[in-house]
Amino acid sequence: MIGAVYRPACLEELWPLLDTGAAAMAGGTDLLVRRRGGEPCDVALLSGIASLGEIVGENGWLRIGAAATHAAMARHPLIRDGLPGLAGALGTLGSPLVRNMGTIGGNIVTASPAADTLPPLYALDARVELVSAGGMRQLALADFLVGPGRTVLMPGEIVAAVLVPPPLAGARHHFEKVGRRNALAVAVASLAAVIATAADGRVAEARIAVGSVAPTVVRCTAAEAALVGRRLTRQTLSEAAACIRQAVSPIDDVRATAAYRRQVAGNLLLRLCPGPDAV
């Protein structure tokens, strides 16, 4: 049950509310479900703090305010046109209704290993900006998310923004999610990749992240290394897929078995196979 609801207009008004125990609430799509039937708690709405909702390009970096909704991100030109992997993930997240309410900051702080935005953000080398009354710090996503539902967020601190570095020039962005159905599905396994190739077709840089197959989303550095310097043939991708299957530590749950998840996590990379006329 929710008690008092505060609507701070700026961060300075937010800090004393967090000090008195109010929970920061962005879209509410996770928080209100978790708090159903629980002890009464007070919330401070982040939606009234304008700076937290902004999506802006800064020197090639993209700064996504934590309270930007998934729908606002999906229609922003810098994401829709410039980050197709992230845009693809946003299109599969929840439902249109959830995307109109849920936010990027909430998706990160909830810290689900199945969060749809996280594999693309890992593959983009995104960082989080954490702000508190005492100052600001920046962390790589992998340093912020430490387990299912667990982050290193300190009391009195919020995720203020996600920072995406300039994308690799000409890189291919890929995202695919496997779920039990198309809409409103929690990922059984997902994979995001950003792959830059040289003029001769050899991979210059590869970044691969998988979701729902370990306690957190994970980057697969062995699979990345297996691709660098080589062309994206079925043979090369199959070897990298084997690296992915080795790197993950999935569990059995109501949605899928661990063995299925391990197999599929690797298979998802084979989607990058060229057509029959390419070598």
Next chain:
Amino acid sequence: MSRPVELHFTLNGAPVCIETRPGRRVLDLLREDFGLAAAKEGCGAGECGACTVLVDGEPKLSCLMLAAQLEGRTVATAEGLGTADAPHPVQAAFAAHGAVQCGYCTPGMTLVAAELLSRNPDPDRETVRQAVSGNLCRCTGYVKIVDAVLAAAKAGQGEKP
């Protein structure tokens, strides 16, 4: 228990003012205080869309919104879309195409369909399917619902709800 607050917002075209606890669900506020029963509780967790309302024209889940979030906003429920005597074109098309069976999902379905047609008057079948993908129907199998939305679009009647 927190103190009641006074909220001001626009509901189905009319300005309203109400004193209520700020942490109540919008769904409960609409049904219990305003007697607007079109929005329904299905799952209570954002997975079924039966509680859909439009807030500032955007479809939202009223089971996951707090009363205080309505301050200064414009809210529309299916009651505001049309009446039995003067239905919205989407509502008329739902009736004509057999898109209503038990009716539990219908208010949410018609709201998201009307919102879709207000920004995209000529959607293709896949776009309609995507638009209603957050609203579960356990009766119709969706075919007649999508048919009805496309028929409403074809009639060139996608005026703003």
